[in-house]
Amino acid sequence: MSIDPISGRIPLRDAQGVTGGVASLRGNEAAGQADEFSNLIGNAIADVAQNLRKAEAVSIAGIKGMASTQDVVEQVMQAEQALQASIAVRDKVVAAYLEISRMQI
Amino acid sequence: MNDLAVFQIGHDRARWLAARVAVVASNVANADTPGYRAKEIAPFGSVLNEARIEMQRSQALHMAPEQSIENRFGVAPRERAVEKHSGNSVALEAEMAALGEAKGQQSAVTAVLGAFHRMLLSSSRG
Amino acid sequence: MADDLRIAVASSVSALRAQSTRMRVLSENLANATSTASVDGEDPYRRKIVSFKSELDRASGASLVGIDAISRDRSPFPVQHDPGHPAADQKGNVRMPNVNSLVELADMREASRSYEANLQVVKQAREMIGDLVDLLRAK
Numbered sequence: 565m566s567i568d569p570i571s572g573r574i575p576l577r578d579a580q581g582v583t584g585g586v587a588s589l590r591g592n593e594a595a596g597q598a599d600e601f602s603n604l605i606g607n608a609i610a611d612v613a614q615n616l617r618k619a620e621a622v623s624i625a626g627i628k629g630m631a632s633t634q635d636v637v638e639q640v641m642q643a644e645q646a647l648q649a650s651i652a653v654r655d656k657v658v659a660a661y662l663e664i665s666r667m668q669i
Numbered sequence: 670m671n672d673l674a675v676f677q678i679g680h681d682r683a684r685w686l687a688a689r690v691a692v693v694a695s696n697v698a699n700a701d702t703p704g705y706r707a708k709e710i711a712p713f714g715s716v717l718n719e720a721r722i723e724m725q726r727s728q729a730l731h732m733a734p735e736q737s738i739e740n741r742f743g744v745a746p747r748e749r750a751v752e753k754h755s756g757n758s759v760a761l762e763a764e765m766a767a768l769g770e771a772k773g774q775q776s777a778v779t780a781v782l783g784a785f786h787r788m789l790l791s792s793s794r795g
Numbered sequence: 796m797a798d799d800l801r802i803a804v805a806s807s808v809s810a811l812r813a814q815s816t817r818m819r820v821l822s823e824n825l826a827n828a829t830s831t832a833s834v835d836g837e838d839p840y841r842r843k844i845v846s847f848k849s850e851l852d853r854a855s856g857a858s859l860v861g862i863d864a865i866s867r868d869r870s871p872f873p874v875q876h877d878p879g880h881p882a883a884d885q886k887g888n889v890r891m892p893n894v895n896s897l898v899e900l901a902d903m904r905e906a907s908r909s910y911e912a913n914l915q916v917v918k919q920a921r922e923m924i925g926d927l928v929d930l931l932r933a934k
Binding site for chain 2: 797798799800802803804806807809810813814817846847848849856857858859860905906908909912913915916919920922923926927929930
């Protein structure tokens, strides 16, 4: 799942996956769509985790004098951006869930 | 890496500028070494550079063995270098000019990288 | 991955040391420009010469500069006619140090220029490292 970094918009196909997944939790197809939904979140989390691990590895190397300042800066900036984007995704997911749970009544 | 090209290009540029400063430093340090010839880094946009930049990006995380600036960017003898009687061809003025230029360009690149980074972080928060 | 800015600083720092030594030797020559022997038969002060060399530090890739050797200038001692001098020979001639102050002063100016240039490189390179690190500081 990708999030447009400037507008904060999630492409339509991914957004439908999110809201579709949440909306059909009650239905029989809930199992399949809930999986798809959690996969989306899982992938986003995995990306962030991977970026954080990379940034950590390079930072440690940098402290040991084995990586350049340039490399450390680049990786840490990337990890920061990915983390911030994933927080935005989480917030949107939560907002969508709340929206839909209000509708169920 | 996010989708904005400015980060890729900005970091590549900063890497090249650092290498340029290292070459200038070598020239200035060796201004009195007999037989030393002033060197110059290959221009940023050269085709050879791009292949090397690609290689660098993939190597950055693998802690590959040290690659010299010659291998990573390409180095050539400085044009219009005048040889002194000692065989040394370093001209301090030319080197200091190159240093000032590299420093100024790097300031601009880091300012741009910083600005876009802040924009990304604040827009994601919105 | 090589940290080129730090390599630049390492090169310049090595050159600062070398140029310092050069200036020290030049000062010594200047101070002894008229240091004759005290008795006939002894040599006056013989000019010292500094030669540079450079080495590639394999670990970092930095070009490190150093003093190859401090040797003695083998050119002949100039002779002055000064019969009253303690070191005068039978003909009344005194051998003077083979130091030309004008040459040493010119060298000293060059060494000083090189020193300042290396200092500039250290300063600028360190500022560039600082600019990069600033990208990670709290906004």
